[in-house]
Amino acid sequence: DTEVTQTPKHLVMGMTNKKSLKCEQHMGHRAMYWYKQKAKKPPELMFVYSYEKLSINESVPSRFSPECPNSSLLNLHLHALQPEDSALYLCASSQPGPAKLFFGSGTQLSVL
């Protein structure tokens, strides 16, 4: 199984809502990533978990809260988002480097 599964595929939320994005992989990878991608821009790194511990936080606003419950699962909790947070949110996984990233298909998020 070489898949990274993300749910939901699409999400529309208001600025006062709380929602969560989910990501799952069963490749035994010990590093998992969240990226944000705006239209016609490259993916932008948000968070990295290595062996279930947060290892990189690229100065992301606190309205985004990552969680890694176990080595297969990664969540991104969303609260009080702004319309400019609307984007494609991508999850990826890898073995510790040098290693290629496996990406999910993403969650297209719209904040109204």
Add this chain to the structure above:
Amino acid sequence: SQKIEQNSEALNIQEGKTATLTCNYTNYSPAYLQWYRQDPGRGPVFLLLIRENEKEKRKERLKVTFDTTLKQSLFHITASQPADSATYLCAPTYNYGQNFVFGPGTRLSVLP
């Protein structure tokens, strides 16, 4: 800070020709460099990885070169096909770390 540039935002070529995409970086050389392909609404897909001590890597119709003197990687697709149309992203990686940062990407269109 490190800057990554890719030769052009968009590149159009005729079917059957060789497409050449460029990735340039400033300052210090990465330990290795990866190339990914991204189709609209999908996550990036890994294509090739080249290490700093390697000059060239090949995979089927794909070839990557890495010139640390020029601070540049070239990505070639020979005998290009319309199905090769996509955005191609380079990702230089430093010290075998996990802060995978992507270049801005080149949107390739192969015209029949």
